[in-house]
Amino acid sequence: MVDEEEASMKYRFTESEAPLGRDLYVLETGKWRTERPCVDAEACVLCGICALYCPTGVIDVGDDVVSIDLQFCKGCMICVRECPREAIEPVPEEGSGA
Numbered sequence: 001m002v003d004e005e006e007a008s009m010k011y012r013f014t015e016s017e018a019p020l021g022r023d024l025y026v027l028e029t030g031k032w033r034t035e036r037p038c039v040d041a042e043a044c045v046l047c048g049i050c051a052l053y054c055p056t057g058v059i060d061v062g063d064d065v066v067s068i069d070l071q072f073c074k075g076c077m078i079c080v081r082e083c084p085r086e087a088i089e090p091v092p093e094e095g096s097g098a
Protein backbone atom coordinates (compact mmCIF):
# COMPACT_ATOMS: atom_id res chain seq x y z
CA MET A 1 0.00 0.00 0.00
CA VAL A 2 1.31 3.45 -0.99
CA ASP A 3 0.99 6.13 1.67
CA GLU A 4 -0.28 9.63 0.91
CA GLU A 5 3.15 11.30 0.95
CA GLU A 6 4.59 8.71 -1.39
CA ALA A 7 1.64 9.09 -3.74
CA SER A 8 2.14 12.87 -3.91
CA MET A 9 5.71 12.32 -5.14
CA LYS A 10 4.71 9.84 -7.83
CA TYR A 11 4.21 10.95 -11.41
CA ARG A 12 2.87 8.70 -14.13
CA PHE A 13 4.00 8.92 -17.73
CA THR A 14 2.95 7.20 -20.94
CA GLU A 15 5.07 4.38 -22.28
CA SER A 16 6.50 6.59 -25.06
CA GLU A 17 7.47 9.32 -22.56
CA ALA A 18 9.19 6.88 -20.22
CA PRO A 19 9.84 3.56 -21.96
CA LEU A 20 11.82 2.06 -19.06
CA GLY A 21 9.14 2.60 -16.47
CA ARG A 22 6.07 4.74 -16.29
CA ASP A 23 6.23 5.52 -12.59
CA LEU A 24 8.67 8.23 -11.65
CA TYR A 25 9.31 9.11 -8.03
CA VAL A 26 10.40 12.71 -7.48
CA LEU A 27 12.25 13.32 -4.24
CA GLU A 28 11.31 16.48 -2.41
CA THR A 29 14.94 17.23 -1.63
CA GLY A 30 13.95 20.40 0.20
CA LYS A 31 13.13 18.18 3.18
CA TRP A 32 16.82 17.32 3.55
CA ARG A 33 17.81 20.90 4.37
CA THR A 34 19.00 22.15 7.73
CA GLU A 35 19.85 25.58 6.33
CA ARG A 36 18.29 27.60 3.52
CA PRO A 37 20.17 29.93 1.16
CA CYS A 38 18.98 33.54 1.35
CA VAL A 39 19.98 36.01 -1.35
CA ASP A 40 20.83 39.60 -0.44
CA ALA A 41 19.25 41.48 -3.34
CA GLU A 42 21.39 44.56 -2.61
CA ALA A 43 24.66 42.64 -3.00
CA CYS A 44 23.57 40.38 -5.88
CA VAL A 45 24.63 41.50 -9.36
CA LEU A 46 22.57 38.81 -11.17
CA CYS A 47 25.69 37.20 -12.66
CA GLY A 48 24.12 33.72 -12.65
CA ILE A 49 27.15 31.87 -11.27
CA CYS A 50 25.12 30.38 -8.41
CA ALA A 51 22.66 28.92 -10.93
CA LEU A 52 25.49 27.36 -12.93
CA TYR A 53 26.87 25.57 -9.88
CA CYS A 54 23.63 24.51 -8.19
CA PRO A 55 23.59 20.70 -8.49
CA THR A 56 19.81 20.50 -8.38
CA GLY A 57 19.16 23.32 -10.85
CA VAL A 58 16.74 25.13 -8.59
CA ILE A 59 18.11 28.66 -8.92
CA ASP A 60 16.45 30.96 -11.41
CA VAL A 61 18.16 34.25 -12.22
CA GLY A 62 15.61 36.68 -13.58
CA ASP A 63 15.95 40.23 -14.87
CA ASP A 64 15.95 41.71 -11.40
CA VAL A 65 15.75 38.91 -8.86
CA VAL A 66 17.23 35.51 -8.01
CA SER A 67 14.68 32.95 -6.91
CA ILE A 68 15.32 29.55 -5.37
CA ASP A 69 12.80 26.71 -5.44
CA LEU A 70 12.90 25.67 -1.79
CA GLN A 71 10.80 22.57 -2.42
CA PHE A 72 13.84 21.04 -4.09
CA CYS A 73 16.85 23.04 -2.77
CA LYS A 74 18.69 20.41 -0.70
CA GLY A 75 20.76 22.87 1.31
CA CYS A 76 24.22 21.90 0.07
CA MET A 77 25.35 25.56 0.18
CA ILE A 78 27.47 25.28 -2.95
CA CYS A 79 25.78 28.50 -4.12
CA VAL A 80 26.97 30.23 -0.94
CA ARG A 81 30.56 29.17 -1.61
CA GLU A 82 30.53 30.06 -5.31
CA CYS A 83 28.86 33.48 -5.22
CA PRO A 84 31.61 36.01 -6.01
CA ARG A 85 29.73 38.77 -4.18
CA GLU A 86 29.05 36.77 -0.98
CA ALA A 87 25.43 37.65 -1.59
CA ILE A 88 23.96 34.34 -0.38
CA GLU A 89 23.75 33.60 3.30
CA PRO A 90 22.89 30.27 4.96
CA VAL A 91 20.02 30.66 7.40
CA PRO A 92 19.15 27.78 9.78
CA GLU A 93 15.80 26.13 9.20
CA GLU A 94 13.47 26.30 12.19
CA GLY A 95 13.60 23.15 14.29
CA SER A 96 16.61 21.74 12.40
CA GLY A 97 19.02 22.24 15.30
CA ALA A 98 21.50 23.79 12.83
Ligand code: SF4
Binds near residue numbers: 039045087
Ligand atom coordinates in the same frame (compact mmCIF):
# COMPACT_ATOMS: atom_id res chain seq x y z
S1 SF4 B 1 26.26 34.21 -7.79
FE1 SF4 B 1 25.75 35.74 -6.25
S2 SF4 B 1 25.83 37.69 -7.34
FE2 SF4 B 1 25.69 36.07 -8.89
S3 SF4 B 1 23.47 35.82 -9.28
FE3 SF4 B 1 24.00 34.35 -7.68
S4 SF4 B 1 23.58 35.45 -5.78
FE4 SF4 B 1 23.69 36.98 -7.39
Ligand code: SF4
Binds near residue numbers: 056058068076080
Ligand atom coordinates in the same frame (compact mmCIF):
# COMPACT_ATOMS: atom_id res chain seq x y z
S1 SF4 C 1 21.89 25.24 -1.36
FE1 SF4 C 1 22.57 23.80 -2.97
S2 SF4 C 1 20.65 23.03 -3.83
FE2 SF4 C 1 20.12 24.87 -2.70
S3 SF4 C 1 20.16 26.52 -4.17
FE3 SF4 C 1 22.19 26.43 -3.21
S4 SF4 C 1 23.43 25.13 -4.55
FE4 SF4 C 1 21.26 24.79 -5.07
